[in-house]
Amino acid sequence: MDKTNLVKEAEKHLKFLCEEIGERRVGGEGNRRSTEYLKTIFIESGWNTEETLLQVMDWKTNGATLTYEDRSFEVFSSHYSLGCNVKGELMAVDSIESLEHSDIENKIVLLYGKIASEQIAPKNFPFWNPEEHQYLVSLLEKGKPQAIITATERNSSLAGGVYPFPLFEDGDFDIPSVFMKDTEGEKLLTYDGKRVSLMSEAVRIPETAYNVICRKGSNAGKRIVVTAHIDTKIGTPGAIDNATGVTVLLLLADMLKNYQGNRQVELVAFNGEDYYGATGQRKYIQQNEGRFGDILLNINIDGAGYKDGLSCFSVFGLPKDIEAATEWVIETSDGIVEGLPWYQGDHSLFIQQNCPAIAVSSDWFIRNMGNQEITHTSKDNLSVVNYERVAECAEGIVNLINRL
Ligand SMILES: [Zn+2]
Incomplete structure (x- = not known):
């Protein structure tokens, strides 16, 4: 030719x-x-x-919503995450150290700042899986929160050009999660400790x-x-x-x-x-x-x-x-x-x-x-x-x- x-x-x-x-x-x-x-x-x-x-x-989603009383925040279902419809106390966490010392059981955890700076390797990903990532996942799983919100900034080297990017993109990680922009996360921080409602209409389909x-x-x-x-x-x-x-x-x-x-x-x-x-x-x-x-x-x-x-x-x-x-x-x-x-x-x-x-x-x-x-x-x-x-x-x- x-x-x-x-x-x-x-x-x-x-x-x-x-x-x-x-x-x-x-x-x-x-x-x-x-x-x-x-x-x-x-x-x-x-x-x-x-x-x-x-x-x-x-995996599919019909969208996600996060509200405190009549205030709502823009969130997206994390790809491959389970869906949820939960109410709970918002707990903001920005580092591994503070996650280690927090009781997150039944809370809705907001990960922002340093702890949310790079996409977390999928639990069972065979080719790349840093120990810090596995440790973060294990702390979250042991802590048993109802759901996770992640606020992420631009990070093109690890997540391509996507902003905000889903911190978790893992069909093997079973804590429901959503993601939002870092700027939206800053607004949400004002409501740390308050009871928020989170719904994510996501489903996994074999x-x-x-x-x-x-x-x-x-x-x-x-x-x-x-x-x-x-x-x-x-x-x-x-x-x-x-x-x-x-x-x-x-x-x-x-x-x-x-x-x-x-x-x-x-x-x-x-x-x-x-x-x-x-x-x-x-x-x-x-x-x-x-x-x-x-x-x-x-x-x-x-x-x-x-x-x-x-x-x-x-x-x-x-x-x-x-x-x-x-x-x-x-x-x-x-x-x-x-x-x-x-x-x-x-x-x-x-x-x-x-x-x-x-x-x-x-x-x-x-x-x-x-x-x-x-x-x-x-x-x-x-x-x-x-x-x-x-x-x-x-x-x-x-x-x-x-x-x-
Ligand atoms: Zn490629």
């Missing part, structure tokens, strides 16, 4: 994923339509295709989702595993995060449909990178236990195709020959530069298994991760995508695979 057609194909896939479907939260209908779309194209392009069923939790995996090439050789997550956070069409990555997989399926190299190429659409359960990633690790040694290289695409700047390939633990091939690809592609190291993506799971890895992303995004307001918001739509960058990523990866 020539470049013009490749760019057109990229645009077609991206319009389907971001505009016809939009949000692709794990467990949602849009997510299943997206994996179905991939499966169909993989099969049509002659790949040996399988889908892996995942038991996941979908649902299904799928990983889609397809393979081509010789079974005898080592595998090249190309990955991209297909899920989005709630409330975003996820263009850069990560419809562009999925689109690169779709372009590769077509560009490599006659691949007959001595490697096995495996394309994986993961379901769960932006989901508390990381269900698809865990499933893949389980399925590949004892077989990560067969992986020659992981190429993970996440955050690619941003409108400003070039694409970047960040390398992790490459052996000499793969490093040389990657350098050649970078040198011969106008649109690709070597990227800084970053770890907030699915390549990390391969790195943790000692596999060499390359993360494909946008140079601008990696450099501005901590001060952009696009990720995980409605601003992550097709207006921030450059289709040519997406096509160039696919070309770069095909060139690399053919050279290995």
